[in-house]
Amino acid sequence: MIDGDEALWLRSPGGRFEVRSAPRPTAGPGLVVIRVRAIAVNPVDAIGGPLRRIVTPWLRYPAVLGSDVAGEVVAVGDGVTRLRIGDRVLGYAAGQERIRNSPAEGGFRRYVAVLARVCTAIPDEVTFERAAVLPLALSTAAAGLFEADQLGLPMPAIPVAPREDVVLVWGASTSVGCNAVQLARASGFAVVATAGRRNHEFVRSLGAEAVLDYRDGDVDQRIVEAVGDRRLAGTVAIGSGSLTHALRIARRLPGTKRIASAYPDPITRARSLAARARGLRVSSIWGGTPVRSAVGPAVFRDYLPPALEDGRFRAAPGPVVVGASLGDIPEALARLRAGVSASKLVVTLE
Ligand SMILES: NC(=O)c1ccc[n+]([C@@H]2O[C@H](COP(=O)([O-])OP(=O)(O)OC[C@H]3O[C@@H](n4cnc5c(N)ncnc54)[C@H](OP(=O)(O)O)[C@@H]3O)[C@@H](O)[C@H]2O)c1
Incomplete structure (x- = not known):
C-alpha cells in the first residue's frame, strides 16, 4: 500500500474491482476530506455491469463507487465553517452523482472528499461502523x-x-x-x-x-x-x-x-x-437528490446532529462488520447480493 492513498477502483461498468493507489483528494470549496474508518455497502454498488450503465450512465471510468463513509476530518475546504479538522463525522460520498462524477468523492477509498452539506458530526459514543450505516439510506x-x-x-x-x-x-x-x-x-x-x-x-x-x-x-x-x-x-x-x-x-x-x-x-x-x-x-426516488437540494443540509446539518446526540435518532439497521480492508469490499457486495435482513454490511479500515 502507498501510505494512506489508495482506492478500490472499478475499471469499467462490468469490470473487476481492484485496489490501487490513488491521488489523495484535496478539500475544494464546500468539501471536507475524511480519513475513512468505516464504509457501508449499498445495492447501487452491487449491481452488475449492464444495469450499472442504465442506473448511472454518466459515470466516468475508472470509477470509485461507495456512498457511505464515517471517519475523521483531515482537511476543510473554503466556505466550510461547521466542521473542523479532527471531527468524527459520517458523510454521503457523492462521487457517483451526476453533478459530482468524481473518483475523489467515491466512498471506497482511504481518504475521500465529501460535501460538508451532507456530512454530520457524530457523538463520541456512536462508533464509526455504526455511523457508516446511515448516509445513502438516510x-x-x-x-x-x-x-x-x-x-x-x-x-x-x-x-x-x-x-x-x-x-x-x-x-x-x-x-x-x-x-x-x-x-x-x-x-x-x-x-x-x-x-x-x-x-x-x-x-x-x-x-x-x-x-x-x-x-x-x-x-x-x-x-x-x-x-x-x-x-x-x-x-x-x-x-x-x-x-x-x-x-x-x-x-x-x-x-x-x-x-x-x-x-x-x-x-x-x-x-x-x-x-x-x-x-x-x-x-x-433518487437517493442522491439531497446532495444538491435543501433537504440535504436540513437533515444532515440541522436535524441529525442533535437527534443523534440525544439518542432520538438511531443509526439503524445495525452494522455487521465483514472485513477490515478495501479488498474486502467485493466480498461484502457479494454478501449483499445474497440478501440481508435488518442489517448493514460494513468494512472497517485501520
Ligand atoms: N432510489 C434510490 O436512490 C435508492 C437508494 C437506496 C436504495 N434503493 C432501493 O431500495 C431498496 C432497499 O434498499 P436497502 O439498501 O434499504 O435494502 P436492504 O437493507 O438491503 O434490504 C434488506 C431488507 O429487505 C427486506 N425485503 C425483502 N423483500 C422485501 C419485500 N418484497 N418487501 C419489503 N421488504 C422486503 C427484508 O425484510 P425482512 O428481512 O424483514 O423480510 C430485509 O430486511 C432496494 O431495492 C434498493 O435498490 C433505492
Whole structure:
C-alpha cells in the first residue's frame, strides 16, 4: 500500500474491482476530506455491469463507487465553517452523482472528499461502523419523504410537532425503511409499516405503531384497519411488489394519494403515468437528490446532529462488520447480493 492513498477502483461498468493507489483528494470549496474508518455497502454498488450503465450512465471510468463513509476530518475546504479538522463525522460520498462524477468523492477509498452539506458530526459514543450505516439510506428516505416532487412532507423538527395523519412505510426493515420510519416520526406522523415477522419488534422500536408482514395474504386489509379513520399522508414503497400494494392501499384510504417508490426504473415511471389517471401520484426516488437540494443540509446539518446526540435518532439497521480492508469490499457486495435482513454490511479500515 502507498501510505494512506489508495482506492478500490472499478475499471469499467462490468469490470473487476481492484485496489490501487490513488491521488489523495484535496478539500475544494464546500468539501471536507475524511480519513475513512468505516464504509457501508449499498445495492447501487452491487449491481452488475449492464444495469450499472442504465442506473448511472454518466459515470466516468475508472470509477470509485461507495456512498457511505464515517471517519475523521483531515482537511476543510473554503466556505466550510461547521466542521473542523479532527471531527468524527459520517458523510454521503457523492462521487457517483451526476453533478459530482468524481473518483475523489467515491466512498471506497482511504481518504475521500465529501460535501460538508451532507456530512454530520457524530457523538463520541456512536462508533464509526455504526455511523457508516446511515448516509445513502438516510438520504434516500429523506428524499422520498421531504422533496417537493416526492411526498413533500414537512421537515423533521425538535421538538416534534405531532400530527394526526399516517405515513405508510412498506419495507421498513430495509436500510432505507429504518430511516423512513424514524424521519416520518420526527416530522410528527404516525407510522404504519411492513416488515418480515422476525423484524416486527425492531421496527416498532424505531417508532412504528403497527407493523404487518408484507408476505401475508391479507396485509392490505390489515394496513387499512391499522390506519383506521385517519388520513394517509403518503407511502414510501420499498421492496419488490411494494408499489402494487401501495397503489391498492392508497385507493382505499383518504389522504394525499402520493407514493414515493424506491425503484427509479422505467416500469415504475410507466405505472406512475397510469396511476395518475386514477388520481394517484407515484414518484421515483433518487437517493442522491439531497446532495444538491435543501433537504440535504436540513437533515444532515440541522436535524441529525442533535437527534443523534440525544439518542432520538438511531443509526439503524445495525452494522455487521465483514472485513477490515478495501479488498474486502467485493466480498461484502457479494454478501449483499445474497440478501440481508435488518442489517448493514460494513468494512472497517485501520
Ligand atoms: N432510489 C434510490 O436512490 C435508492 C437508494 C437506496 C436504495 N434503493 C432501493 O431500495 C431498496 C432497499 O434498499 P436497502 O439498501 O434499504 O435494502 P436492504 O437493507 O438491503 O434490504 C434488506 C431488507 O429487505 C427486506 N425485503 C425483502 N423483500 C422485501 C419485500 N418484497 N418487501 C419489503 N421488504 C422486503 C427484508 O425484510 P425482512 O428481512 O424483514 O423480510 C430485509 O430486511 C432496494 O431495492 C434498493 O435498490 C433505492
